[in-house]
Amino acid sequence: DAGVIQSPRHEVTEMGQEVTLRCKPISGHNSLFWYRQTMMRGLELLIYFNNNVPIDDSGMPEDRFSAKMPNASFSTLKIQPSEPRDSAVYFCASSLTWDQETQYFGPGTRLLVL
Amino acid sequence: AQSVTQLGSHVSVSEGALVLLRCNYSSSVPPYLFWYVQYPNQGLQLLLKYTSAATLVKGINGFEAEFKKSETSFHLTKPSAHMSDAAEYFCAVTVYSGGGADGLTFGKGTHLIIQP
Numbered sequence: 001d002a003g004v005i006q007s008p009r010h011e012v013t014e015m016g017q018e019v020t021l022r023c024k025p026i027s028g029h030n031s032l033f034w035y036r037q038t039m040m041r042g043l044e045l046l047i048y049f050n051n052n053v054p055i056d057d058s059g060m061p062e063d064r065f066s067a068k069m070p071n072a073s074f075s076t077l078k079i080q081p082s083e084p085r086d087s088a089v090y091f092c093a094s095s096l097t098w099d100q101e102t103q104y105f106g107p108g109t110r111l112l113v114l
Numbered sequence: 115a116q117s118v119t120q121l122g123s124h125v126s127v128s129e130g131a132l133v134l135l136r137c138n139y140s141s142s143v144p145p146y147l148f149w150y151v152q153y154p155n156q157g158l159q160l161l162l163k164y165t166s167a168a169t170l171v172k173g174i175n176g177f178e179a180e181f182k183k184s185e186t187s188f189h190l191t192k193p194s195a196h197m198s199d200a201a202e203y204f205c206a207v208t209v210y211s212g213g214g215a216d217g218l219t220f221g222k223g224t225h226l227i228i229q230p
Contacts, residue, residue: 004157033217033218035217035218042220042221042222042223043204043206043218043220043223044220045217045218045219048216048217056216056217059217091157091158093158102160102163103160103218104160105150105157105158105159106157107156107157108156108157
């Protein structure tokens, strides 16, 4: 199995630009999670989906952040407009079902907003 | 809401010595607890998990953890440290709600340093 795939692995952009992060979960997994990791705040859950439906987006920091899951094999996390404080590593994780506790993490996208 | 506290942002042990990483949790309902490891510039890898079965849980790479409800703890141990164990370790908790598991709530992490 290829594991969770994230792209790009690194992104450098300027403040005000739109940023789109992509995630392909493990085939057959029905739950998908987006996390953000920073030095100051550690690992934070942003949003998670079950069967492509957003279940809890209370961790999304601001309206500038949005996430979609148009199908079972693809999700996006978009930041528009981006700000320097959005600089972080963004992880996507998937699990077999909503009640399967083990989440498998992708390698992350390292975002730097200048 | 549930939370996790990891005591010690950095732990240094000698190669061959006992590894002990501390984790305490807070949850109003029975929790599910996890330890993940993160190597530099990589994603998180599951070491082990507690899901209300046996309180002593064995994981990969010789690690184990014991769930102690009375102490609200889930400390991670390994009898003999190896240089390859140097990494960041995260304790995490989730609970079931609304018929399914919530996302993970992570501790701040503990950086394990192995001295030769």
